[in-house]
Amino acid sequence: MQNPFHIDPQQAFNEIAIFQRKLAAGLQNLRGLGEQDYANTPREAVYREDKLTVWHMKGNNKPTARVPVLVVYALVNTVWMTDLQEDRSLVRNLLEQGEDVYLVDWGYPDGADRWLTLDDYLNGYLDRAVDAICQRHGLEAINLLGICQGGTFSLCYTAMHPEKVKNLVTMVTPVDFRTPDNMLSHWVQSMDVDLFVDTLGNIPAELMNWVYLMLKPLRLNQQKYVSMVDILDNPAELKNFLRMERWIFDSPDQAGEAFREFIKAFFQQNRLIKGDLQIGKQPVDLGMVTQPVLNIYATQDHLVPPDASRALQRHVGTTDYTELAFKGGHIGIYVSGRAQREVAPSIHQWLRARS
Amino acid sequence: MHDQANDFMKDYQAFAQQSWDAWMRYLQQQQPGQPNPFGMGMGMGAGAMPQNDLLMRSLASLQAYGNWLQQAAAGTGLGQQSNPWQQPAAMQSFLSAFTQPFQQAVAGIDSASAFGMEHQWQAWLQAMQQAGMAAGMPNSQMATFGITREFQLDQQALQAAMQEYAQINARYQALLQKVNAQGIARLQEMLGKHDEPGKQVESLKALYDLWVDAMEDAYAEMALSEEYRDVFGALVNAQMQVRKLQQQHTEQVCRELGIPTRSEVNSLGKRVQQLRRELKASGHAESTADASLVDSLQAEIASLKHELAASKAAKVHPIERKSKSENSKTPSQRTKATRSAAGKRK
Numbered sequence: 215m216q217n218p219f220h221i222d223p224q225q226a227f228n229e230i231a232i233f234q235r236k237l238a239a240g241l242q243n244l245r246g247l248g249e250q251d252y253a254n255t256p257r258e259a260v261y262r263e264d265k266l267t268v269w270h271m272k273g274n275n276k277p278t279a280r281v282p283v284l285v286v287y288a289l290v291n292t293v294w295m296t297d298l299q300e301d302r303s304l305v306r307n308l309l310e311q312g313e314d315v316y317l318v319d320w321g322y323p324d325g326a327d328r329w330l331t332l333d334d335y336l337n338g339y340l341d342r343a344v345d346a347i348c349q350r351h352g353l354e355a356i357n358l359l360g361i362c363q364g365g366t367f368s369l370c371y372t373a374m375h376p377e378k379v380k381n382l383v384t385m386v387t388p389v390d391f392r393t394p395d396n397m398l399s400h401w402v403q404s405m406d407v408d409l410f411v412d413t414l415g416n417i418p419a420e421l422m423n424w425v426y427l428m429l430k431p432l433r434l435n436q437q438k439y440v441s442m443v444d445i446l447d448n449p450a451e452l453k454n455f456l457r458m459e460r461w462i463f464d465s466p467d468q469a470g471e472a473f474r475e476f477i478k479a480f481f482q483q484n485r486l487i488k489g490d491l492q493i494g495k496q497p498v499d500l501g502m503v504t505q506p507v508l509n510i511y512a513t514q515d516h517l518v519p520p521d522a523s524r525a526l527q528r529h530v531g532t533t534d535y536t537e538l539a540f541k542g543g544h545i546g547i548y549v550s551g552r553a554q555r556e557v558a559p560s561i562h563q564w565l566r567a568r569s
Numbered sequence: 570m571h572d573q574a575n576d577f578m579k580d581y582q583a584f585a586q587q588s589w590d591a592w593m594r595y596l597q598q599q600q601p602g603q604p605n606p607f608g609m610g611m612g613m614g615a616g617a618m619p620q621n622d623l624l625m626r627s628l629a630s631l632q633a634y635g636n637w638l639q640q641a642a643a644g645t646g647l648g649q650q651s652n653p654w655q656q657p658a659a660m661q662s663f664l665s666a667f668t669q670p671f672q673q674a675v676a677g678i679d680s681a682s683a684f685g686m687e688h689q690w691q692a693w694l695q696a697m698q699q700a701g702m703a704a705g706m707p708n709s710q711m712a713t714f715g716i717t718r719e720f721q722l723d724q725q726a727l728q729a730a731m732q733e734y735a736q737i738n739a740r741y742q743a744l745l746q747k748v749n750a751q752g753i754a755r756l757q758e759m760l761g762k763h764d765e766p767g768k769q770v771e772s773l774k775a776l777y778d779l780w781v782d783a784m785e786d787a788y789a790e791m792a793l794s795e796e797y798r799d800v801f802g803a804l805v806n807a808q809m810q811v812r813k814l815q816q817q818h819t820e821q822v823c824r825e826l827g828i829p830t831r832s833e834v835n836s837l838g839k840r841v842q843q844l845r846r847e848l849k850a851s852g853h854a855e856s857t858a859d860a861s862l863v864d865s866l867q868a869e870i871a872s873l874k875h876e877l878a879a880s881k882a883a884k885v886h887p888i889e890r891k892s893k894s895e896n897s898k899t900p901s902q903r904t905k906a907t908r909s910a911a912g913k914r915k
Contacts, residue, residue, distance in 0.1 A: 217764065217769070218760040218761070218763040218764045218769055218770055219763075219769055219770050219771075219776070220766075220769035220770065220771050221770065221771060221772060221773065221776075225771075225772070226642060226772070226773055229772055229773055229774065230638065230773070237631075325834065325838065326838065326841075328835065328838050328839075328842075329838055329839050329841075329842035329843075330842065334842075334846065338846075338849065394793070395793070397789070397792055397793060400792070400793055400797075400798050401792070401798065401801050401802070402802075403798055403802065404798055404799050404801070404802020404803065404806075405802045405805050405806065406802075406805075406806045406809070409806060409809045409810065409813065410805065410806075410809050412813070413809040413812050413813045413816065414809070414812070415831070415835070428675070429792075430785055430788075430789075431671075431675050431785075431788065432671065432781045432784050432785055432788075433781060433785055435630055436630040436633055436634060436781075437777075437778070437781045438630075439630040439631055439634075440630065440631065440634045440777070443631070
């Protein structure tokens with residue numbers, strides 16, 4: 215092999231010197247930056263129960279949409295990814311389009327929530343949240359926008375309570391949990407989930423974070439911070455970075471029983487698409503989802519592979535099914551510049567056509 | 570010429586050290602409780618851990634990168650006139666410098682809740698020893714008897730579980746070592762595509778990014794293999810078994826001291842949750858029953874009103890006929906008046 219390197223010693227020396235200078239400048243910029251705010255869109259709590267809060271998001275103008283949309287986020291991480299900062303906010307963008315937006319904020323489970331089941335979450339909390347919004351608007355049904363695991367929940371909820379959902383939007387939502395490229399799913403197949411939950415009780419957020427970092431250990435635990443040095447001299451970019459860091463590690467613990475059910479029924483047994491899923495005493499049949507469905511997935515999603523989401527088309531009962539491929543990753547679908555231009559306007563247009 | 574290379578490395582190492590020292594000086598000046606700019610590790614018992622340890626862990630990735638640069642600078646033969654790539658095994662020698670960083674990066678991602686259990690175990694074992702419980706753990710094959718029989722059994726089970734975990738962890742580490750080897754092979758392939766003028770790697774950062782790509786590719790392939798799935802699952806299960814036995818031991822001690830145990834709290838929590846479910850369900854059933862009762866009563870009233878109106882419209886009561894005004898009307902006029910009254914009632 216010929217020499218694959220053409221690294222001039224002086225140039226390399228300069229490279230290291232620049233790195234050093236950026237680090238030094240970074241010290242000054244980091245000083246006093248503190249915790250970065252997020253979730254700044256004005257909002258009002260319209261329903262609370264235990265740790266759950268339903269927020270009504272306030273835009274600059276009155277909504278033009280007659281039917282509100284309820285954003286159902288996953289139990290992992292927090293819903294504030296949808297409202298990270300003013301110029302990177304799915305929520306703000308939807309409000310500007312004229313949508314009337316509500317968010318489900320599941321809160322941070324503690325020992326008192328150890329025994330919450332999926333039935334408690336879906337047929338309990340979520341159902342009562344939907345009822346509260348229906349009552350506020352004098353409607354029988356509202357629109358749901360489910361994200362990631364929250365999309366799976368929204369599908370289950372719609373299948374169990376079809377009369378309460380007018381239109382359903384799913385974003386980066388796993389439906390087929392056993393696609394060959396699903397690393398998370400692969401890892402839990404040999405796990406004894408009963409022993410896991412019986413031992414840990416609620417699943418600590420740190421453990422969840424560890425698992426996510428281990429999906430790409432070098433990129434997420436090292437390369438990312440090396441790249442951060444490049445933006446240490448740019449306060450605005452640095453704030454964005456720190457804001458994202460805050461969101462990534464601001465994770466709730468997982469209620470033990472719900473986690474047990476989810477891993478077993480969805481990841482290990484793939485019951486959602488096998489058609490034998492039951493939540494509480496209610497069967498969950500995706501064939502019952504006859505509402506219009508917009509399914510948005512990210513083509514470079516390392517957490518929910520595109521095939522895991524696209525499987526929905528084969529199992530859902532609706533004849534009005536639309537798929538939108540977003541060129542980006544699991545997080546970029548909310549915060550990237552492309553997302554701001556493409557995602558919210560697409561959702562709004564799709565909903566408006568079905569209002 | 571050789572001196573030139575040495576000078577470069579000397580300068581580089583001075584830079585790296587200077588950089589690291591500057592960070593540490595800055596961060597050590599921070600008061601405890603001030604926000605950590607990297608946001609890592611704040612939830613894992615920060616109060617119990619030395620501040621410097623947290624900071625070191627936060628900055629571990631940058632330190633690792635610094636080490637990497639040092640290895641890369643040495644490996645690429647910077648400052649040397651002779652081309653090491655023309656010598657046999659030069660590439661292998663260069664690549665072997667990257668064996669450790671991947672494993673170090675993975676090992677660096679630990680926490681008390683995840684797989685950084687060894688620290689916990691060491692502390693636990695030390696505590697056991699200080700409590701006079703161990704001149705070594707009991708042999709798991711030893712027959713047990715006497716008043717401490719149950720305790721000995723528990724200890725044997727814990728020892729067996731720890732040994733099991735250690736064995737599986739060794740298998741897991743061996744897989745990561747394989748990732749190293751496969752990643753290096755991949756990097757070699759990638760570098761092979763860069764050996765033409767114009768395509769060569771021109772900076773240490775570009776080389777670093779290439780190395781990350783190679784390692785991540787190799788890791789992803791391994792992480793999706795059946796072997797990894799089985800070892801990872803076994804590792805999780807083994808760790809949970811150890812934790813479970815530790816908890817049982819702790820509970821035993823708590824019971825003896827009259828301290829409520831986690832099992833008892835769990836038992837109470839389970840009952841409370843069940844009661845809450847029943848309460849919600851009965852509340853829902855009551856409100857549903859109330860609503861249907863109101864609906865049926867309203868329907869009944871409406872029906873009765875309708876019947877009443879219909880019967881009034883159909884019948885002409887004798888007492889009304891006696892009325893002068895009524896009697897003076899023609900039959901058709903009387904019918905119209907009755908209809909009109911019925912309409913008003915509606």
